[in-house]
Amino acid sequence: MATPEPIDPIQRFAALLRQEWAKLDARHQSGLDTEDLLDILWLAHQIQPETQSTEQLQKTDGSVTLQRSHDLVSPPSSSPPQKQEPKAAVYPPPPEPQSGPQSGLGAGLPLQVPAANALRSRLDLARALRPLMQKIPSSTQRSLNEEATAVQIAEQGVLSPVLEPAPERWFDLAIVVEDSPSLTLWEDTIAELQVLVEQQGAFRQIRTWRLRGEQGGKLELFLNWQSTPTSARARHADALLDPTGRRIIWIVSDCTSDLWDASPIYMWLERLGKHVPLAIVQLFPERLWARTALGIGQPMCLHAAMPGATQAVLSAGALPLYPEREEEEEEAGGRRQEAGGRRQKSVILPVISLEPEPLSRWANVTTGVGDASVAGLKIALDELMPQSGISAQPNSLTPEHLTPEQRVQQFCATASIMAQKLAGLMAAVPVSLPVVHLIQKTLLPQSRQVHVAEVFMSGLLDQVPLPSDPPQPPTHYRFPETVREKLIDAVPISKTTQVIDTVSGYISERLGLGSKSFAALMADYSRLELHQQQAIQPFAEIALSTLRRLGGDYRAKADRLAAYLHPSPPESTTQSFPPLQEHCYQVATVEVEPLQRFDFETATIERQPDPKSRKSRQKQNQQASEWVITKAPGYGWQRIEDLGDGISLELVEVLGGRFQMGSPQDEPDRFTGREDPQHQVALSDFFMGKSPVTQAQWRAVATLPQRNQDLDPDPSRFKGENRPVENVSWHDAIEFCARLSVQTGRQYGLPTEAEWEYACRAGTTTPFCFGETITTELANYDGDYVYNKGPKGVKRGKTTPIASFPANAFGLYDMHGNVWEWCADPWHNSYAEKPEAFKQDGNSPWRSENENDNRSLRGGSWLNSPRLCRSAFRYVTHPDGRDDDHGLGFRVVCRAAGTFK
Structure with a gap:
C-alpha cells in the first residue's frame, strides 16, 4: 500500500489563512488590513526558539491563560492524538485503604461519564458580545504613525517619530x-x-x-x-x-x-x-x-x-x-x-x-x-434583612412547609416538562450529579443544566453526606420514599427499566465485566470481589426498590434478584446426623455468554398545527396541520448467533409485561371482528430477531442437515444478501427454526401473535409503533395510500434491505411493511372464537388440531397500504402458501431467555 505524501506546511498554512481571512472579511469586524497581517507574520518569524517548543504562561491572578507555540505551522503527525472527552465519576473516588471494615456507601465506583455542553447557542452568545469589541485610544501605550512621521521629515526636516495613542x-x-x-x-x-x-x-x-x-x-x-x-x-x-x-x-x-x-x-x-x-x-x-x-x-x-x-x-x-x-x-x-x-x-x-x-x-x-x-x-x-444568615444548604424553589405529596404536586405544576421528565428518571437510581449527566446523555439529550438545577432546587431531594474526615460537602442525594414513589409512578415502565439498565451497563463496564443488564449484573454478584460488591450495592438497593414499585412481574423479578444481593443463610439445626461418608461426583460448569449492548435510532411522528393555514380555513372550521418526525437515540441488549462464513443472527432481548392486544373501537380504518375484542395479555421475557430473516441467513441455515423437508436456498424474488427472504411458506419457516435449534442447541420458533404485536407496539397504544400515522420515511409500503390524513409517500415497488428505517423503541426493525411475517398461531376470525385467546400466557401459541390449518401473518408488506401494516392488523393464508406478489417472510424468537443471561 502506497504511503500518502505529507502535506506541504506552507500550502496547509496558506489554505488556513485564506479560510480565516475570508471569515474576518465577511464580518467586517477584524480591524486588520494586509499590512497588519504582514507585521504579524514578520513578528512570528523573529521570535527566537526557547528550550521548549511550547510555553504556557499561567497568570496567578486568575487572568487568561496564554499559550505560545514556536512552530507557526507544523506537519501533521503520523498518529494524531485522539480527542479525550471530559469525564466525571458517578460515585466519589474510594477512600485510601484503611484497616477495618468500610462502609458500602463510602466505597466509590470511578465510573466515567462524558460531560455534555452546559451552554446552548454558544456561537450566538459570542455574537451578542460583538459590540464590546470596540477599540479606543490607549492612555498609556503609544504607537508609531509612519505616514505622519514621513510627512514631518519631508516637510519640516525634523527627524523625530510621530507617536499617537495605540488602539486597545x-x-x-x-x-x-x-x-x-x-x-x-x-x-x-x-x-x-x-x-x-x-x-x-x-x-x-x-x-x-x-x-x-x-x-x-x-x-x-x-x-x-x-x-x-x-x-x-x-x-x-x-x-x-x-x-x-x-x-x-x-x-x-x-x-x-x-x-x-x-x-x-x-x-x-x-x-x-x-x-x-x-x-x-x-x-x-x-x-x-x-x-x-x-x-x-x-x-x-x-x-x-x-x-x-x-x-x-x-x-x-x-x-x-x-x-x-x-x-x-x-x-x-x-x-x-x-x-x-x-x-x-x-x-x-x-x-x-x-x-x-x-x-x-x-x-x-x-x-x-x-x-x-x-x-x-x-x-x-x-x-430586606440588615444581615444575612449564611446557610450551608441550598435554598429551595419550593416552600419548605409543604408535605412530600404537596411538593411533588407543586413541582409538576411549576417546573418545565423537561425537568419533570428528568426527575422521574432520576428517581429510579441513586442520585449524584454525574449519574444525572449519564441520564442526560443517554436518555434526555435535549435537557440542559438549567433542568438539572430545577430538580435539585425543587426541594424534592435530601442530601446524603458521606463519612469523611474532615467532613466534605455531600455528593449523593436521595428522594424521600413518598416523593420517589410518586415520581416513578408518573414515568413509563419502559423508561424506568431503561434507566436502571443504563447505569448498570456503565457500572459493569467500569468493573471490567463488560456491559451487562441489571439482571445479568445481579446474577454475577456473588462471584464478584468484595470491592466490586461494595461499589454495586448502593445502586442495587435502590434499583430493586424501584422494580418492586413497578409491581406485577417486576416485583417478582426484584424478589428473585434480591436473593443474589442478600442470600438467605442456611437454617441451623440441632439434629444429630450419622457420620458423613465420602462421595465422588463430577461437576459441569456452564459459561454463559453475556448480552451485548447495541445502539439504534428510533422515531416518533406527531401532528403539529400550521398557524399560517389556520386563518385561511377558519370559515370551514378546519385546521391544517403537518406531520413532524422526531428521531431519538435508544439502546437495547442482544445476543448474536454465529451462523458461519461471517453471517450472524442478531436477537434482541424483549422484557416481558402486559399489554392490550387488538385495536380500540375508535382506531381509524380498523377491521371489525378480526381485531376484536381488545384484551389484556401477559408475556414473559423472550428474544426476537432484530429484523426479518435475510437471504444470507436463510441460505446459511438451508445448507444445514435436513429435519423434515427440503429448503430452497434461493426462493426470493428481489435478490440481495441483506434483503429479507421472501416467498417462503409457514412449513419452510418451521423447518428453518428446527435446523437452527439443532445447530445452536437452543429452541427457536416463530413468534405467537401476542409476542409479535407486543414487540411491534414496544409500549405504544397507537396504530403504529411510531405514532398515529406512518410515512415512507419510516417504513416500506405502498406510498400511494395514506393513513389517518398522513402524508403521501414513495411507492418503491420492491423490498428494501433490512434496517433501512428507524427501529421501534425495543430496537426491532421493519415491524411495519417490507414483508409479511409468519406467526406460530393457527388462524381464527376473532379473539372471541377461542377461549384460550384470553389466556394470560401470550408466549404459547393457540392450539391447532391440524398443522395444515390456515396460519396468521402480521406486519404488511411493500405492496400493501398502511392500513394493513398497523400493529393490530391480522392476515391469513394457507401454511403452504408462498405468494410471489406479496412476499411472505418471517423472524424467529427464542423463549429460553434465561440461557442467554
Missing part, C-alpha cells in the same frame, strides 16, 4: 461567582462561560473572582473562582473598583442563597455601580426569576444616556406591562416619606440571563448603541 480594547471583565451551596450545579456552565469570553477576545483582560458572604453581612473576594477560599487570601469586597470606569463586572449567581435575602449585597452592588458598569448574570432563565430572591424586585427597563454608562446613571422606567406598579411604588414611597420623614431606599440593577437576546441588549446598552434597553430590577432595601 475598551473594557476589562471581572467575573464574580457567588460561592453558594448550589455552585456545584453550575460549575460546568460557569466554566464554559469563562472559556467563551476568553475566546471571544472582546476584553483587554479577564479575571475571575469568588464572592463569599460571612456572618454579619461581611463580603469577601477570592481571586480565581475555581480556587477554594481556604487556600486563597481574602480580598476586600471593594477591590473591584476601577476609577477609570473601564471594568465591567458580572455577578454570576442563581440568587437562591441567604446572601440575597439581606441588604449588604445590594448596597455593595450599588457602591460598585457608581464607578463601573455591572450586571447580575442570572443562571436561571427569566421564567424562574420570580422564584428566586430576585422575585421581590420590580421589573424595570434600563436605558443608557452615553457609552460606557455606569449603573448609577442608567435611566429606568417601568416595563410597559407594569406601569401600575411604578405608580403604586411612587404612592407608597410618598406615604412613607410623609409618615417617616424619609423615602424608601432602593437600588436598580441590570439582570441578564445566558441567552443571546438579553446578552445582546445588555452589550448594546453598555456601548451606548441607539435606543437599546435591558431588563433590570428595582430592589427595595428597606424590606
